[in-house]
Amino acid sequence: MADEEKPRPVIPKGEPFIKTDVISPTFMMQYDACTRCGECDKWCPVLDAKDGDRKYSPMDKISRFRSFMGQSYGLKAKLFGPKKLDEDDIQDFTDAFFHCSTCGVCASVCPAGINTVDMYEATRQQLVMRGNGPYGKTVMFPKLIGEYRNPYMKDQKQRLDWIPDDVEIAEEADVAYFAGCTAGFNQQVLGVATARVLNHLNVPFIYLGEEETCCSSALIRTGQPHKGDIPYINAKHNVEALEARGVKKVMFACAGCYRVATIDWPKLLGRKPNFEVVHVADLLADLIQQGKIEWKKSFDNKIITYHDPCHLGRHCGVYETPRIVLDNLPGLKFVEMDRIKELQRCCGAGGGVKAGIADVALDIASERIRDAQAVNADILSSCCPFCRRNIGDGRDNVYDQIGATDYDLRDNPENKMQVEDMIVLVAELMGLSTKIKSQEEADKAAGVEPEAPKHLIDL
């Protein structure tokens, strides 16, 4: 799907066709450091999903931008003026450039140590400012997040709606839970599970509620941080609100928000917040290692594997604690898939790909399901709502394909691989309910008794 016709920028005579004012000098230098070794191409999930079409090769995209830069700022450009670039070529390049989930595996494998993700994001911003980007529906993000303070078009007042009656939120505590928009509005099971687990473990926490605003990850990843300066405004607002509550730690269960808090908040604000940023997996792993967690339920000898969210793993370096947690869950054998940790295969959702280029996101997620099938996993777990959603879609896609011929599976859909977030599994195994508030209320109205998940056995 190409974008609708974009307005063409008017370039004054003698001016370069592409400016570089938002690409920092060290990122500009990185374009010239590429050795064209092709290592990134071997790992890029998007290039894979596009069947090796060179237009989507990270190596060739880098060369293409370098060549634009050479034509605009090189020796010839200095002597005879910048070359007139073909607008269609720039647009074609931009569209290819937004076909990238900012997963960062190319940075992990790059022998020249290029920090591709930050370089791409800055370049995307430049292309957006030029009028060529972003791609597809991601163009809506600034309006949604700017206007509603969340991408789901919900009223800020509804931020408290997910909290079930049994969940206790403290007025004052050392820990804050930053739920984020997805757990708060869209996949409430994650918020509910996290809150109940924290309550169960006697970790009192505060929650900003109506005061919490979107982390704005979607804007930063898609090169739109300048539109209304929303990421900066939201970062300042969230950090100052959390600091005003005097918390020592801010807990995240969403990889996207955690990445923003760890890396983007300090960059946007030019300082580190006065609190520690932790992922809920860090806390759980710590308590498990101290022997402080008691499980009430168990799986019945299932195989589980873990998908590292790019934003938690490669971007922030959190690889071990989710593994410690999953490895200790009762009744589960933990196995590793192909392509893990810094070499993980992205699920394909990030960087605006899920919102902008859904078919590519689905293809990549399906590959990840095949990785999990290859190690006979019954459960594929992760620590990120976007991974959960997209890999879940990938699972349905793969099973739709095999379901047509596999009658056993068609008749027994419960044999499908389960795609579930770590925190939900933890809550279930602690014997806690993972029913969201609206579901509980509906059950109550219908007179349905709550029951434990059928796939678990008592310990």
Place this chain on the structure above:
Amino acid sequence: MAEFSYYSGIPTFYMMIGIAMVAILIFLLGMYLNMQKWGGGSASHFLKTFIKSINHEKLGHHKRQSLLSTIILDILLQRRILRRSPFRWVMHMMIFVGWIGMFILSMVFAVFEMLHAINIGHFDLVVIRNSLDFSNEVLGYMLLIGLIIAIARRLVIPDVVKRTQIFDWVLVLGTLFITVTGFMAEGFRPDAITGAWTFLGDNVALAETFALFHVAISLLFCIAYIPYSKYMHMLAAPMVILVNGGGE
């Protein structure tokens, strides 16, 4: 016989100095333009940002390593290539060590020649040249073998063939051409040990012309051309590694 006017192989020492100056100027101009491009129009802005960013603090749980480890492990030993492909590491190390080694030896000899030309110090240039001969030979073969592997890869391995562009060919073939002319210039010179003329008998004029040709294109291709070509990676890649901290 012109044996004593014939040290590095250059008939007129000043001619070499002239070409070297031109090559260095072209190189500096290219570097200046690159830094200007990187710095959004200001080379000094680039330099300031670059120096400030060296080994900048990483955010998150990523482990830091010392600047020294970055320089030794990631820049000199290039473990990031090794980790991905030992085969390509061997290839690149051959090119890297061969090239840099010969570059350093040439610089050393050029200094002696300069001192000699302005009559400082008392040494025998032939002895010095002969003492460098063995190292030069070894480094030359390393470079040659590395380049042959690189070319073979680009001709044979389907994936590599598919993604090879002119930009890649210019660098490998250009470097190969210079390496080969280097071997030929060496072959045309009087033998280091016996003093007998090889290849060309004692056609000194031809040998001198050829040596001049080799040195001139080496300077132009291997120095002047760096900022304008894929060679730029030999400076930019280590600079990027310094900024991003390398690792693993």
